[in-house]
Amino acid sequence: MTTLLEGIEQQVVRTDRLRASVLRHGGAGRPVVLVHGNVSSSSFFQPLMLALPRPTVAIDLRGYGDSEALPVDATRGLRDFADDVASVLDAMGVADAHVLGWSMGGGVVMQLMLDRPDLIRSVTLMAPVPPQGFGTRLDGTLCTPDGAGTGGLAANPDFIARLAAGDTTDDEPTSPRSVFRSSYVAPGFSDEHEDLWVESMLSTRTGEGNQPGDGTASDAWPGFAAGARGVLNTMSGVHLDLTGIVDLERKPAILWIRGAHDAIVSDESFFDLNTLGKHGIVPGWPGEEAAPPQPMVSQTRAVLDAYAAKGGWYQEVVFEHAGHSPHLEDPERFRQLLLAHVTAND
Template sequence: MFIHGNASDSVYWEEVMAALPAGFRAIAPDLRGYGQTEDLLIDATRGVMDWVDDLLALLEALNIDRYHVVGHSLGGAVIWGLLAQDAPRILSVTLAAPGSPFGFGGTRDAEGNPTTPDFAGSGGGTVNPDFPARIARHDTSGEAGSPRDIINRFYWHPPFRSDREEALLEGLLREKTGPERYPGDFTASEHWPGMAPGVHGPINALSPKYVGNTVERLLAQTHKPPVLWVRGDSDQIVSDQSLFELGMLGLLGAVPGYPGQDAYPPQPMVSQTRHVLEKYGPYREVVFEGVGHTPYIEKPEAFMQEFTAHLERATQEVSL
């Protein structure tokens, strides 16, 4: 089961699905709020659990008992919740540039401690409103700040361009937008940068305010399926210096009023994932050089080599 990231949909997994070895069945749903799903709202106060419940319902409808799961970016963040909820049925986990298990924004160290009491700097208010507005009007231009421009500057490492750019752009543009959808609402905060999470939409669902005890729950599982973690060394979205996270943007002078690195350090997203996986147990980290946020599209052959070997190892362990 393949789980896509934010500002994308299941189309992003098509090439990997087509390249799977014989004997595997590939399923790639559109998450709630994305792609061709019906327009159901996301209750962000449940963290990623609306998506987890939807995926479990899909598996039940298809009579699937055990499965391998693969997630990219937001999809990786959903997998943290899926592992905490359904680990005994999962055969293996593959994470491609996953979101931090502690959420996106608002935490200060590898242990995921909050930067402020109200998790200011995370949630729907952190998204540049121009981007969802461009999605809403189906902007297919290549001008600065357009969805096409964001894909080619941040989804992968320039000068890479996908030969499926039009299909991938259309997948991005199918995301549902609005105050209760993407990016969601926000509340005022007395802490820098002046906004804290609201209660609607996918970006609020990724706030550490609502992730809750996900890490504690997944570490408490007795069955721990093996994890393959693949990322690019030039990822600017999920990084210890993410250009989409306000602590880093403040440090660079891009957000006014920055209180300094001691008060609001950049979120160390990669370090947080490594910290949790080292406590978790069976995992392997693979880093591709010169690759950005979407390693399975930028380096498909190298990704498939690692991925299929991971599937084979996990399948052999189950058969034993």
């Protein structure tokens, strides 16, 4: 069970799709809905929830936290998660809310923009997944038709094994605690809640239907490609394309926040197989033309520029000293920015 900070309430919401765990905190005004990313849970939002003067709702996605561990159909992109979130909000009577998505959760929120615009008043994207999926170029085209180098087989097997084993140590670079320190936050960050963050990471269910998913063989380097089941495959460019937000009739204002030292989502991320190949970490890289490091941040900016050109609005804010988790690393600045954004769009 999730460790709760004082003031946070947990409830179970049952819908026709799943049994979901939801964290809540009170307040006045239009609610803020928080959607977490991969290898995490709603627990990562607890300090932010306590700091906001508005009602907050944080939903554990399927296979994370205390929600039901249902399998993920990756051929639907992130729609399994988005449909789950929508069903929970419908059951709770929440609509026209301010919605924040972190990392993979940013992609879930963009999918909600497409499928359930009635749920969303404003959007905050924190270090979001690139909107045209992994394994793509700046213009969104796939580097290979099958998404070589993406999907479930791209995960580090030792990290997955340590997740499954509930490893709380920092004995190896692939221990979840070590990965938190090296990848979720900028170097040097520490706070009093690290055990809670590790607990949240370890709530991730593993297996082909969940984290990381399956895969297929590929004739292209590095010899495997995206599969059809599980979390990492949902974000392959083979299955994911969120550029439809550009043509939405009703375009909620978007606040995009990212850390300058983000090790996970960047234009040359070491979570990208092509980057690892370029730097000689994975042998046999076929070169920049065939397998370029993915410009994740630049792709997000290009899609949001197109969104703005068609009548939308967005603001990009860079936290110069933060990594993948600006809400943890500079919480007061993050709180002020988020509150200003939701207030301006109430």
